[in-house]
Amino acid sequence: MKLIDIHLHIGHLFEWSKDAVKLWMDIGSYKPLIYDQQGLLIPERYLEVLYSENVYGGVLLPEYSPETAGVLPVERVFDVHRLDKRFIPFGAVNPNYHHNLLDEFKRQVDMGVKGLKVHSVHGLFFVNDKLLYPVYEYCQENKIPVMMHAGTSVFPKTKLRFADPYTFDDVAADFPELTIILCHAGRGFWYDIAMFMIKRHQNLFIDISGLPPQKLFEYYPGLTKSIDKFIFGTDFPGVPGISKNAEKIKNLGLNVDSLKSIFYRNAVNVLKFWEEGDLSEY
Ligand SMILES: [Zn+2]
Numbered sequence: 001m002k003l004i005d006i007h008l009h010i011g012h013l014f015e016w017s018k019d020a021v022k023l024w025m026d027i028g029s030y031k032p033l034i035y036d037q038q039g040l041l042i043p044e045r046y047l048e049v050l051y052s053e054n055v056y057g058g059v060l061l062p063e064y065s066p067e068t069a070g071v072l073p074v075e076r077v078f079d080v081h082r083l084d085k086r087f088i089p090f091g092a093v094n095p096n097y098h099h100n101l102l103d104e105f106k107r108q109v110d111m112g113v114k115g116l117k118v119h120s121v122h123g124l125f126f127v128n129d130k131l132l133y134p135v136y137e138y139c140q141e142n143k144i145p146v147m148m149h150a151g152t153s154v155f156p157k158t159k160l161r162f163a164d165p166y167t168f169d170d171v172a173a174d175f176p177e178l179t180i181i182l183c184h185a186g187r188g189f190w191y192d193i194a195m196f197m198i199k200r201h202q203n204l205f206i207d208i209s210g211l212p213p214q215k216l217f218e219y220y221p222g223l224t225k226s227i228d229k230f231i232f233g234t235d236f237p238g239v240p241g242i243s244k245n246a247e248k249i250k251n252l253g254l255n256v257d258s259l260k261s262i263f264y265r266n267a268v269n270v271l272k273f274w275e276e277g278d279l280s281e282y
Pocket of ligand 1: 009235
């Protein structure tokens with residue numbers, strides 16, 4: 001079964017902080033495959049690795065977190081998107097980094113981004129910061145999906161309070177028409193709240209990246225009943241293995257229909273960047 005991986009990170013090796021490389025990227029074996037000797041990302045290789053892992057398409061994420069993860073500028077996402085349009089460019093803004101958030105995001109949209117990633121835990125802000133509201137308003141009006149890192153991080157200097165579940169609930173409540181995907185939702189200590197939130201908010205979804213797949217039922221006991229709310233993602237290149245993760249999900253005992261939902265159908269339906277017919281051929 002082909003996969004859509006909606007959580008792919010991209011940037012040159014030297015743009016990541018040393019801690020990010022050590023604590024996150026090095027849990028996978030991908031580093032030597034996708035960078036050259038100088039640490040420059042090789043877009044062709046990045047794609048080859050994804051194809052070899054059965055990935056059909058995905059979402060490419062930049063990040064602006066100078067204090068923790070690093071600055072991985074939006075420009076990088078186009079290096080891969082240019083080669084394969086099934087890999088969708090997203091933008092990112094940080095109230096501690098960008099001057100005018102709406103202007104900056106519009107600049108990124110003009111460049112071609114199709115969604116927004118907000119990383120409050122690495123960027124050291126709250127997702128319900130009022131400075132972000134004009135950007136959410138713009139995304140809601142223009143039907144642009146928003147992904148939010150919604151859980152803890154092991155990186156030094158990150159602070160738990162920026163993962164406060166109720167700040168995510170604020171945004172979902174204030175922008176009921178906005179499509180929001182909670183990445184690694186509830187990681188650390190609020191999986192039950194995340195589960196409650198996807199039931200409460202119609203346009204709220206969970207991407208299961210950065211979570212050990214064998215524990216999904218432990219984290220989300222109601223997963224089967226809300227199967228349309230869970231979307232496959234991995235946090236590549238900081239993942240032990242994309243197809244390994246998929247295998248572990250297959251071993252959970254879900255039926256084929258549920259697996260299709262998680263692996264690609266929900267991504268197709270929620271984000272609307274791909275056609276299900278193109279995937280079911282495989
Ligand atoms: Zn991530």
